[in-house]
Amino acid sequence: MPNGESLFEQIDRQYDKLSKGQKKLADFVREHYDKAAFMTACELGKAAGVSESTAVRFAMQLGYAGFPQFNRELSELVKKRLSSMQRAEVAYGRIPEEKILDTVLNSDIEKIRLTLEQTDRAVFREAVDTIIKARRIYVCGIRSCAPLASFLAFYLNQIFDDVRVVTSTNSSEIFEQLIRIGEEDVMIGISFPRYSMRTLKAIEFANNRCAKVIAITDSIHSPMGLYSSCNLIAKSDMASIVDSLTAPMSIINALIVALCMKKQEEVVNTLKMTEKVWKEYGIYGSDEINELDDEPEMQMKDPDKEI
Numbered sequence: 001m002p003n004g005e006s007l008f009e010q011i012d013r014q015y016d017k018l019s020k021g022q023k024k025l026a027d028f029v030r031e032h033y034d035k036a037a038f039m040t041a042c043e044l045g046k047a048a049g050v051s052e053s054t055a056v057r058f059a060m061q062l063g064y065a066g067f068p069q070f071n072r073e074l075s076e077l078v079k080k081r082l083s084s085m086q087r088a089e090v091a092y093g094r095i096p097e098e099k100i101l102d103t104v105l106n107s108d109i110e111k112i113r114l115t116l117e118q119t120d121r122a123v124f125r126e127a128v129d130t131i132i133k134a135r136r137i138y139v140c141g142i143r144s145c146a147p148l149a150s151f152l153a154f155y156l157n158q159i160f161d162d163v164r165v166v167t168s169t170n171s172s173e174i175f176e177q178l179i180r181i182g183e184e185d186v187m188i189g190i191s192f193p194r195y196s197m198r199t200l201k202a203i204e205f206a207n208n209r210c211a212k213v214i215a216i217t218d219s220i221h222s223p224m225g226l227y228s229s230c231n232l233i234a235k236s237d238m239a240s241i242v243d244s245l246t247a248p249m250s251i252i253n254a255l256i257v258a259l260c261m262k263k264q265e266e267v268v269n270t271l272k273m274t275e276k277v278w279k280e281y282g283i284y285g286s287d288e289i290n291e292l293d294d295e296p297e298m299q300m301k302d303p304d305k306e307i
Contacts (some may be wrong), residue, residue: 007073012064021050022058029074037078041067076221108246111235115247118233127230128258130212131156134186138211140166140180140202141190148190148216148248155256158270159263165201174202183210190216191224192236192248203227216248 006247011026018026028048029036036044045055059070131137134162137156141149149165156163168174181187187206191199203213207227215228218236232255234248260267277283 004228007062007070007077015063018058018061019054019057021048021054022061024048024050025058032076033074037071037074039071059208076219104244108219108244110165111244111247112250114235115233115251118235119251120233123230124232124254124258127214127232127255128262130186130230131160131255131259132262133161133189134212135163135184136162136181136186138164138166138181138185138187138206139190140174140187140199142167142196142199144245145196145199145248146204148245148252149188151249152188152190152252156259158274159259159267168198171198171201174198175205178202178205178209181206181209181211186212186214188214188216188229189224190248191222192218192245195223200224216251227295 008030011030015023015026021082025044025048028044029218029297036047039047041055041059042052045052048055056067059067062070064070066075114201137160139149139153139156141147141152146167149167153163153165164177166174166177168177173200185206187203189199189203189206195217203215204225204227212230213228214230214232215222216232216234217224218234220231220233222231232251234251236244
């Protein structure tokens with residue numbers, strides 16, 4: 001943020017200095033920020049009744065390097081202020097039904113591309129090394145992030161001896177699960193807008209107990225960063241009733257693969273033992289398809305014998 005001020009604070013402070021056209025833009029943004037966040041400079045200018053160049057100059061007048069930076073901060077504002085239903089109305093109101101599949105998948109592709117470009121490789125390696133050295137590994141993800149936490153913990157259990165998923169519907173139970181966390185342990189907190197206060201309290205508690213904290217979140221401005229020394233940033237700012245967690249899942253996949261490469265012997269031994277247990281206890285029966293060219297037997301009813 002320019003000068004540490006919010007976007008609206010910038011507008012209020014400089015309003016009297018703006019040109020007539022820029023004031024139109026300022027008024028439109030303040031009244032319709034939920035829609036303005038998803039507009040290009042050309043679209044915003046047209047909506048406010050000014051030119052595209054005026055929209056670009058407006059962003060720079062407020063102290064931003066250009067319109068893209070202004071637009072990113074406006075998007076962050078929308079994520080924090082809009083409810084899920086409001087975000088859905090904004091997003092779906094602009095997308096024809098026949099274009100939803102293409103729009104959503106292309107948006108996810110773009111999130112992964114941006115995540116790849118902006119991920120700090122040194123921070124990623126630090127996260128891997130921190131997990132490798134930990135005595136115990138705690139993973140916390142609430143609400144829509146719970147599947148991410150479960151997925152990560154499932155594979156971490158294939159590599160490490162002591163992995164714990166922190167799950168609960170209230171803060172007191174979370175603290176009970178974390179009561180023995182200490183400086184030799186690591187907490188991995190996963191949270192995206194709208195941020196979970198329970199996850200934030202969990203990583204705050206871990207940080208206060210001198211445990212290492214890794215955050216998987218969407219921005220360097222995320223509140224998760226207050227207590228994390230290692231932030232893995234994954235883009236998830238799709239305006240929708242459904243949180244776009246494709247990029248976070250990709251980061252988690254990369255984390256798992258990197259850890260497997262570091263602990264190859266342990267992973268191989270675990271897989272061998274698992275296969276042995278499966279065979280010994282008949283975990284998979286005759287319904288398992290082992291070969292691609294196997295033709296599963298299907299019992300078909302004779303239509304002539306049906307009552």
